[in-house]
Amino acid sequence: MKRGKKYVEAAKNIDRQTLYEAADAVSLVKKSAVAKFDETIEAHIRTGCDGRHAEQQIRGAVVLPHGTGKTVKVLVFAKGAKADEAEAAGADFVGGEELIPKIQNDNWFDFDVVVATPDMMGVVGRLGRVLGPKGLMPNPKAGTVTMDVTKAVNDIKAGKIEYRLDKTNIIHVPIGKASFTEEQLSDNFQAIMDAIVKAKPSSLKGQYLKSVVLTATMGPGVKVSTAKYVG
Structure with a gap:
């Protein structure tokens, strides 16, 4: 080479x-x-x-x-009070089931990290085939499956x-x-x-x-x- x-x-x-x-x-x-x-x-x-x-x-x-020196866009799967909390914490995108077709069919990946509350993993799991290969699937070990969405978003934004x-x-x-x-x-x-x-x-x-x-x-x-x- x-x-x-x-x-x-x-x-x-x-x-x-x-x-x-x-x-x-x-x-x-x-x-x-x-x-x-x-x-x-x-x-x-x-x-x-x-x-x-x-x-x-x-x-x-x-x-x-x-x-990291990079601006990171965060998508949070949450509903109700947790969705409000994610928005207040500075998440770039917050939603639920309505985002499934946008990601699956429209090939929308305008985000770098995905966070989900545990109760939303049933929904997010349906995206496993598209999120998994891109390394975007939320995972408890990485702190991206959590009820503390404020801490998750703040940590990601902080690097x-x-x-x-x-x-x-x-x-x-x-x-x-x-x-x-x-x-x-x-x-x-x-x-x-x-x-x-x-x-x-x-x-x-x-x-x-x-x-x-x-x-x-x-x-x-x-x-x-x-x-x-x-x-």
Whole structure:
């Protein structure tokens, strides 16, 4: 695969074999983000889990101290007083059964996160086939199936992100934007790593964190030492 000049230049500053301390990795990744737009900085965490086993499925959520740098649109499935509460909390869209055909038939996905009260999951469940593959299905582990819709909306708007294993047992999460300071990116990365270390399945035998790589949207990967997280 042919790389652009900017990518090649950025890659010259990074030693592919070195496992960098988190702060150094953040600094290198930030410097490698030279695109004309505000690149997203992401962490890619390869685990020793086997997602085929239910007890090794990692899924959860964490509020990033400095947010994601992205404006997130929230859809809340609720009715009555809870619908009013969701609107007051700043949800972008609030509704119930009437939204089903809009999503199913009109292909409406003008939202980034879906929250639902438990009593609405019967309705939301009918959207499983369309929401599931997009990673939008509400889930109690992620705090998106809850009666406390105010907290759910506030947390999401403040920078709460979900993390989960993909099919290759890797977790992909944003830690902010290239325009963030190194301190902000480091704080966000630390919050994510703390959450993922805590989420280690008790049934897992062998190495949990296989590798951690930080990248900017258009930049090369920087390997992060996992020594301080293994303990």
